[in-house]
Amino acid sequence: MKKWMVLCLLLVSGMGMVVSSQTDRSGLKASMTRGKQVYDRYCLTCHQADGGGVPRMNPPIANTEYVLGSKQRLIGIVLNGLNVPLEINGEEYENPMASHAFLKDQQIADVLTYIRNSFGNKASAVTVAEVKSVRAKNK
Amino acid sequence: MKLSFLLFSTLAAFGVASAQSPAVSIKVPAGFAVASVAKDFGRVRHIAVNSNGDVYMKLEKLNKGKGIYRLRDTNKDGIMDDTLAFGNYIGTGIAIKNGYLYASSNTDVYRYKLDQQQNPVNPDQPETIVTGLVDKRQHASKSIALDNAGNIYVNIGAPSNACQEQDRKQGSPGMNPCPILETAGGIWQFRADQLNQSYKEGIRYATGIRNCVGLDWNNEVNELFITVHGRDMLYQFYPEMYDQKKGAELPSETMYMVKKGDDCGWPYVHWDHFQNKKILNPEYGGDGKKTGAEKAIDPLVGFPGHMAPNALLFYTGNQFPEKYKHGAFIAFHGSWNRAPENQEGFYVVFVPMKNGKPTGKWEVFADGFSGVDKVTNLSAVKHRPCGLAQGPDGSLYVSDDNKGYVWKINYNK
Numbered sequence: 001m002k003k004w005m006v007l008c009l010l011l012v013s014g015m016g017m018v019v020s021s022q023t024d025r026s027g028l029k030a031s032m033t034r035g036k037q038v039y040d041r042y043c044l045t046c047h048q049a050d051g052g053g054v055p056r057m058n059p060p061i062a063n064t065e066y067v068l069g070s071k072q073r074l075i076g077i078v079l080n081g082l083n084v085p086l087e088i089n090g091e092e093y094e095n096p097m098a099s100h101a102f103l104k105d106q107q108i109a110d111v112l113t114y115i116r117n118s119f120g121n122k123a124s125a126v127t128v129a130e131v132k133s134v135r136a137k138n139k
Numbered sequence: 140m141k142l143s144f145l146l147f148s149t150l151a152a153f154g155v156a157s158a159q160s161p162a163v164s165i166k167v168p169a170g171f172a173v174a175s176v177a178k179d180f181g182r183v184r185h186i187a188v189n190s191n192g193d194v195y196m197k198l199e200k201l202n203k204g205k206g207i208y209r210l211r212d213t214n215k216d217g218i219m220d221d222t223l224a225f226g227n228y229i230g231t232g233i234a235i236k237n238g239y240l241y242a243s244s245n246t247d248v249y250r251y252k253l254d255q256q257q258n259p260v261n262p263d264q265p266e267t268i269v270t271g272l273v274d275k276r277q278h279a280s281k282s283i284a285l286d287n288a289g290n291i292y293v294n295i296g297a298p299s300n301a302c303q304e305q306d307r308k309q310g311s312p313g314m315n316p317c318p319i320l321e322t323a324g325g326i327w328q329f330r331a332d333q334l335n336q337s338y339k340e341g342i343r344y345a346t347g348i349r350n351c352v353g354l355d356w357n358n359e360v361n362e363l364f365i366t367v368h369g370r371d372m373l374y375q376f377y378p379e380m381y382d383q384k385k386g387a388e389l390p391s392e393t394m395y396m397v398k399k400g401d402d403c404g405w406p407y408v409h410w411d412h413f414q415n416k417k418i419l420n421p422e423y424g425g426d427g428k429k430t431g432a433e434k435a436i437d438p439l440v441g442f443p444g445h446m447a448p449n450a451l452l453f454y455t456g457n458q459f460p461e462k463y464k465h466g467a468f469i470a471f472h473g474s475w476n477r478a479p480e481n482q483e484g485f486y487v488v489f490v491p492m493k494n495g496k497p498t499g500k501w502e503v504f505a506d507g508f509s510g511v512d513k514v515t516n517l518s519a520v521k522h523r524p525c526g527l528a529q530g531p532d533g534s535l536y537v538s539d540d541n542k543g544y545v546w547k548i549n550y551n552k
Contacts, residue, residue, distance in 0.1 A: 045375050045478045052518025054475040055541060056182070056199070060518070079310075084277065091200075094276040098308035 028113065028125055035114025038107045042100060043115075051119030059086075059093040062119035071126055075134040078108050105131040111128070157461040163510040163521055165546060170460075173505070175218055176536070178208055178545030180260070181277035184231035185282065185450060185526035186536055187240070191257050194219065197233040197242055199280070199540060204445050206230060210545075225262035231280035233526075234294070236331065241291065243281040245274040248293060248329070267291060268330075271337040273323045277306075284363065286356045292363055293330040293341075296350035297324035301370050301422045302406035309376045313422030317406050319409070320346050324405060326354065326365065326397065340441055345397035347435055349405040352472075353451035359465045366448035366469055367393045367438075369409055370420065371476040375377055380427040385476040387470070390418070391441030392448050394467065396495055404435030412441025445474035446484030449525045453492075456533025459550045466492045469501075469526035470537060473509060475517050482514035487524055487537055505537065505548060 043101035046058040061067045066088060067074060083096035103111070103127045112126040165173040169314060177183075183197035189195070194210045202208065205224035213221050228348060230241035240251040249265035259265075268291065278296025285291050299306050302317035302324075317324070322338060325346035329336045344363070353366035374386020391410030399401070404410075408417040408431045417432055419425030444447065452472035454463045466489055472483035487505040491498045503527060510521030526538035535548040 033417075040479070045372075047474060047476060048475070048516045048518065052516050054517045056521075057475065083276075083306075085382055089515040094279060096277060096306055097304060099312075102309075 002069065003111055022057060028117070030077075031110045031113045032117060033123060036106075037048055038111035039118075040104065042103070043111065046095065046097070053093070053116065053119075054070070054095075055091070057095045058094055059088045059091075059096075061115050064088050067115055067138035068121060068123045071124075072134055073113055074116075075108065075131050076138065078103065078112065079135060079138055101135075105135065140538075144415075155270060162542075162544065164507050165505055165548075166190035166507045167505050167548060170550055170552055173377050174547050174549075175544055176393045176544040176547050177208075180208060180545075181460070182229075182540045183526065183538045183543045183545065184540050184543060185233045186528045187235045187535055187540045188528040189235050189253075189257055190531050192531055193257060194240075194536065194545060195233050196526075196538060196543075196545065197230055198543075199229050200229060201229060202228070203542075206244075207217060209281070210373035221252065223262070226265075234283050234285055239331075240266070241283055241331070243283050243287065245279040245281060245444050246270065246272050248291065249284060250331075255300065267335055268333065269336050269341070272327075273298065278284065278323075278368075280352060282352050282354050282544070284333055284354045284356050286359070286363070287361070288550050290327050292344060292356075293329065294348070294351045294354060294422045295325060295327055295347075295353075297405065299324075299406070299514070300372060301420055301542060304421055307372065311334040311422075313406055313420060315407075315423065316335050319406075324348055326351065326363065328399075342399070344399055345401045345403065347402040347407075347432070348397075349402045349403070352447070352449045353469060355451045355453050355467075357453050357465075357495055358394075358455060359453070359493075362398060362495060363400070364396050364439075364453070364467070364495070366392065366451045367395065367403065367493075368447055369393065369444060370406070371445070372377065373409075377421045377427075380421060380425075382405040383480060387444060387474075387480040387547045388413075389444050389481075391438070391444060392446050392471075394448070394469070394490070395436060395438045397436070399421070400500045402432070402435045403438075404432040407433060408432040410441050412437050412443075415441075438499060440490060442471075442488070442501065443483055445476040445482075447472035447474060450527060452527040452535075453527065456529055458533025459518070459535075463489065463492055465494075468492055468504065468527055468535060470527050471513065472523045472525055472540075473517075477481060482517065482520075485509040485514065485520065485523060487527070487535075505546075508537075508539065 051062035081099040116123040158237035183196045187195045207226035209223040210219035228244040230244040248269040249261040275298035279296045282294040303311040305311040327341045328344040329341045350368040351365040391412040419429040419431035449472040465549040469488045471484035474482045480519040489504040490501045510520040522539035523541045525540040527538040
């Protein structure tokens with residue numbers, strides 16, 4: 001009887017885990033789809049379709065610490081833009097990036113989730129709450 | 140055996156290519172032949188060839204701590220066997236005139252006296268000719284050209300796309316008048332033999348020039364000619380006025396003859412080679428049709444957008460067929476702002492000219508530098524033409540700032 005209950009509990013919680021990870025995955029997929037639309041509209045020209053950037057001018061977003069590392073810093077770059085000398089993977093880039101604070105929290109979360117999981121990148125998703133928090137501290 | 144190994148290792152270490160090993164296939168018109176003379180020097184911007192055949196390369200990223208490399212063929216067998224490296228600064232401009240080598244950083248212009256053997260007398264201590272020019276990273280490279288009256292012309296690119304209050308921010312209005320034009324966005328003239336000149340000693344020779352990377356003195360008409368990079372983001376910021384295709388083709392990249400006091404119209408207008416008009420920029424109230432800056436001069440040629448004309452050279456040699464004499468070669472670095480359309484450029488163009496005016500349509504002269512059929516991403520591009528120079532034998536040299544190659548183009552009939 002007890003054994004049966006434990007088994008049943010395990011089964012139910014296991015099913016729950018499957019359901020929740022499926023929700024995560026479909027949530028990620030939806031965020032990626034929306035994120036690609038934001039990327040294509042606002043980011044692709046400078047950072048290029050493959051995230052490889054433009055030599056000397058616009059930095060790559062594939063395989064760089066600035067994209068794969070701190071989410072706070074990455075969200076900050078989108079909100080504030082970037083125009084300081086910065087070495088990325090051994091190269092410097094001269095074009096300024098304008099502030100993209102006009103994007104909604106959801107759009108920023110989506111596009112950052114997209115770039116952190118595209119072009120060979122693999123990193124955790126960025127949530128709306130994380131964007132909200134950085135934007136609040138930014139003011 | 141030992142000697143040949145030594146020679147080989149020296150060549151390999153300095154990346155001097157043997158004359159018959161181009162890495163990509165460069166296509167040139169019938170009768171011409173291409174050989175690479177240098178490879179893997181990194182960001183080789185402009186180049187200059189001396190009367191004895193020495194090739195000078197200005198680097199935008201230090202290579203083993205040096206920013207200028209000179210290649211020499213000591214035994215005249217067609218292979219550059221001697222390398223001299225000096226200059227601890229990065230930059231773009233390099234030129235030779237009246238026994239001096241001139242080179243620029245992103246803020247200064249220096250010169251080196253050349254001795255009887257054509258060696259720099261004091262390669263570690265050049266004279267500073269010009270200093271303190273604007274360098275705000277964007278469009279910071281300083282191209283140079285010299286006339287026959289003792290003047291040097293320096294491009295000071297505008298650190299901006301369209302002089303908006305907030306650069307490259309969608310919806311930010313253009314500043315009127317544009318304050319950037321006081322110290323940038325033009326060509327400045329200095330004396331070629333005076334030390335430590337800056338804005339106070341120089342003359343703003345021509346203005347309204349967003350970023351001219353190619354400039355050359357035309358000795359046939361004794362005037363300065365420039366090639367200019369047009370603005371970015373017409374489609375990206377104003378899709379209601381410029382669709383994806385139009386935004387890729389516009390604005391034109393341009394070639395001008397500029398005289399003292401000329402204004403080329405930036406940031407108020409851009410050239411549109413379909414309408415043949417100076418079109419008011421949207422940041423200044425333009426709608427894609429309204430014209431503006433009526434006092435600004437018109438270009439001599441409008442090329443398709445964003446191809447980045449990085450070098451201009453008037454051909455004065457006797458080696459190439461007659462049609463090339465006095466004409467202009469232009470090295471197009473290749474675009475990025477055409478995305479999501481395919482990119483364009485990555486070739487050397489020829490404009491037939493006489494008396495400083497085009498006499499026919501421009502044509503692609505040397506192509507294939509990108510190494511790919513269609514450029515969809517800049518990361519796939521192998522080489523980007525950046526500098527041009529004419530050898531004493533009338534050959535044409537082309538440099539590449541992606542991998543640091545230099546090619547020599549000869550006419551063999």
